[in-house]
Structures are given as C-alpha cells and as structure tokens.
Amino acid sequence: MxxxxxxxxxxxxxxxxxxxxxxxxxxxxxxxxxxxxxxxxxxxxxxxxxxxxxxxxxxxxxxxxxxxxxxxxxxxxxxxxxxxxxxxxxxxxxxxxxxxxxxxxxxxxxxxxxxxxxxxxxxxxxxxxxxxxxxxxxxxxxxxxxxxxxxxxxxxxxxxxxxxxxxLPEGELIYPEDQITDRPERFFAAEIVREKLTRRLGDELPYAMTVEIEMYEEHPNLCKIYANIWVERSSQKSIVIGKQGEMLKKIGTEARLDIEKLIGQKVFLQLWVKVKKGWSDNERALQGLGFIDTE
The missing domain is CATH 3.40.50.300 (P-loop containing nucleotide triphosphate hydrolases)
Known part of the structure; x- marks a missing residue:
C-alpha cells in the first residue's frame, strides 16, 4: 500500500x-x-x-x-x-x-x-x-x-x-483504518466555537479572539463543555456578547449543534467572554492558550 x-x-x-x-x-x-x-x-x-x-x-x-x-x-x-x-x-x-x-x-x-x-x-x-x-x-x-x-x-x-x-511511498498503515485525525474532541469543540464567532462577527474582531476549553466532561448521556472566549479589549467583549446576550446565545446554539453532530452525543455548552489584553502579541499568553506546537 x-x-x-x-x-x-x-x-x-x-x-x-x-x-x-x-x-x-x-x-x-x-x-x-x-x-x-x-x-x-x-x-x-x-x-x-x-x-x-x-x-x-x-x-x-x-x-x-x-x-x-x-x-x-x-x-x-x-x-x-x-x-x-x-x-x-x-x-x-x-x-x-x-x-x-x-x-x-x-x-x-x-x-x-x-x-x-x-x-x-x-x-x-x-x-x-x-x-x-x-x-x-x-x-x-x-x-x-x-x-x-x-x-x-x-x-x-x-x-x-x-x-x-x-x-506516496509504499509502506504499512501509519494509523488504524478507522482513525480520521490525531486531535482530541475537545480541540475540535474549541475550533467549532471559533468558527461560529468568525462567521458571525465583523472583519477585524475574529483576529482578536481565541477559544479555550476550560473543562470537558464526558458523561454517559451528556457531554459538558465549559469554554472561555478570549478577546483583547472590553469593547470587543461587548460585541461578542451582543445586546442582552443575543449574539453569544446564537453562537452558543450553533456551536452546540455542530459539536453534537461531531461526537454523536447531547452537549451542554457554557461560554464565557473574558479579556486578556494583547494576547495575540504575547508569546507567554499564546503558549498558555495552546498555540505553540511541541512537535
């Protein structure tokens, strides 16, 4: 092969x-x-x-x-x-x-x-x-x-x-036949939330945001996910939350439905929006948010 x-x-x-x-x-x-x-x-x-x-x-x-x-x-x-x-x-x-x-x-x-x-x-x-x-x-x-x-x-x-x-060179299978990625489900949960943010918000704001999974709990009939949406300024936080929380609610609903499709299980998704000033230009902050590959 x-x-x-x-x-x-x-x-x-x-x-x-x-x-x-x-x-x-x-x-x-x-x-x-x-x-x-x-x-x-x-x-x-x-x-x-x-x-x-x-x-x-x-x-x-x-x-x-x-x-x-x-x-x-x-x-x-x-x-x-x-x-x-x-x-x-x-x-x-x-x-x-x-x-x-x-x-x-x-x-x-x-x-x-x-x-x-x-x-x-x-x-x-x-x-x-x-x-x-x-x-x-x-x-x-x-x-x-x-x-x-x-x-x-x-x-x-x-x-x-x-x-x-x-x-491609000839050789034995590198991964099992039924494996489709090497990333864990919690990684994709964060990515799905970020996708909804990117699609819903204006041109500049997505580049000032990232998503961090704080807790990922798997139960027999429910997966509980608690995630932080990090922005760089308080004004951006207000935009992400939206009037009376409507924007954040829409993003959360869309993300939850996609995560449920991915893992084949009911999901409880809780999102918080927090400010971390200058995270995108701070190497230590990026490492803490999982951006520095060790491979």
Whole structure:
C-alpha cells in the first residue's frame, strides 16, 4: 500500500481547509471567508484500498508578521514541509502573488514532489486562460501534476487523490483504518466555537479572539463543555456578547449543534467572554492558550 504525509500549503483563504474536508468526506477543519481562519496544524487521515494519506492542513503562508501570532502561523506553515512526502500547493485563481515567490524558494529547499492545485476553477470561464496558466506554471517550477478543482463542489477531487496516492511511498498503515485525525474532541469543540464567532462577527474582531476549553466532561448521556472566549479589549467583549446576550446565545446554539453532530452525543455548552489584553502579541499568553506546537 502507499502511505504517507501530504502537506496542504498556500496563501490564506485559498480553500485549503475546504479541500481537506472534502477529500476526507468529513469536516475537520473550520472554514470561513475570512483569511487566517486556520491557526493550527490539523491532520486528517484518509484510508482507502489504495493506501493511507495523512493530510496536513496548515495556516496560510503570509508576509505580515507584525504580531507574535502571525509569526507563529508562518512558523507552523513552514514546519509542515518537514517530514512530509508530498506537497499540495493550493491557488485560488490564475495569477501569482508577490508572496508566492517565497513559497517557490521554500519548495526548492524542501526538494519534495509538488502538485499544484488550482481551486475554484468553476468560477473561471476562459478555458484558454487556464491552459496558458498551466504552461506558465510548468516553466516556473517542475510540478509533478497541475490539477484544476473546485473543492466546494467536489470537482476533480478523485483525480487529485489518485495523483497524491501515486506519489506516496509504499509502506504499512501509519494509523488504524478507522482513525480520521490525531486531535482530541475537545480541540475540535474549541475550533467549532471559533468558527461560529468568525462567521458571525465583523472583519477585524475574529483576529482578536481565541477559544479555550476550560473543562470537558464526558458523561454517559451528556457531554459538558465549559469554554472561555478570549478577546483583547472590553469593547470587543461587548460585541461578542451582543445586546442582552443575543449574539453569544446564537453562537452558543450553533456551536452546540455542530459539536453534537461531531461526537454523536447531547452537549451542554457554557461560554464565557473574558479579556486578556494583547494576547495575540504575547508569546507567554499564546503558549498558555495552546498555540505553540511541541512537535
């Protein structure tokens, strides 16, 4: 069987998390239209007759490193190239960005087989432009394959998966057949709450927030989850809570329903909103909130 690790890389908001979720046939990574929704490296494991692919969803690679959190996101994305067998580089259109030149250099240094994926291809009407971009891409880098897909609509994902499996080395299964991730359920509970916050709130606020599970209690017929939503300023706390607590109530209800789907059990979810000034630019605060990977 072919088994190995696959890094999904690219700039923020190109659809890496959506792509991994659809390749797995199950939602693991949270998604939104806002950049930098993914903050942690998440492994999604797919086992089939052809073998086992361990997909590594990563934060988007970006040039803004003004805060410690931004530097952490870039470091996490870069470190994913260590110890993988195949790289899938995701673009969301027929153009290169300035930061893509840095990605080329990282890939050259890594010396790994790379598949270029053009996502959201259903939005591109000019097929000749697609072919011209493919020819240009082949001149820029020796990609193993260039695959146009629509992750959201499952277009061409079977072809992409075949190319990935063909590049993975032969070997025994790394994880049990029925395992789909290496992250615990409490991690995904926090991520689901953060997804609802990100989708419900304005453009800037999600970047000043994080979610911490304070207590996760599993009982025979009920899972009790107590979570803190950390913001950086008192004014942000008021926005998250909303008028008479309505915003927080909506977020809590949406998150609870999704967590129940994930774990297949009734959930009691209690949310508190707390202020931790400057947490996103404080290394000690980030470590306390679980942002520093030890791998």
């Amino acid at each position: 072919n088994c190995g690790y696959v890094a999904l890389i690219g700039r923020p908001n190109v659809g890496k998390s959506t792509l991994m979720n659809h390749l797995l046939g199950q939602k693991l990574s949270i998604t939104s239209r806002k950049p930098q929704t993914t903050r942690h490296r998440i492994r999604g494991i797919k086992t089939s007759e052809a073998g086992q692919a361990i997909f590594m969803d990563t934060p988007g690679m970006h040039s803004d490193e003004k805060r410690v959190l931004n530097r952490y996101l870039n470091k996490t994305a870069d470190s994913t190239l260590l110890g993988v067998d195949v790289v899938v580089w995701v673009l969301d259109g027929l153009y290169w960005h300035e930061y893509d030149e840095r990605i080329f250099k990282k890939l050259e240094a890594a010396g790994l087989p790379v598949i270029l994926v053009i996502n959201k291809v259903d939005k591109i009407k000019d097929k000749q432009a697609v072919m011209a971009f493919f020819a240009e891409a082949k001149q820029k880098y020796p990609f193993e394959q260039i695959v146009p897909v629509s992750a959201l609509k499952n277009t061409n994902l079977d072809v992409l998966e075949q190319h990935i499996m063909a590049l």
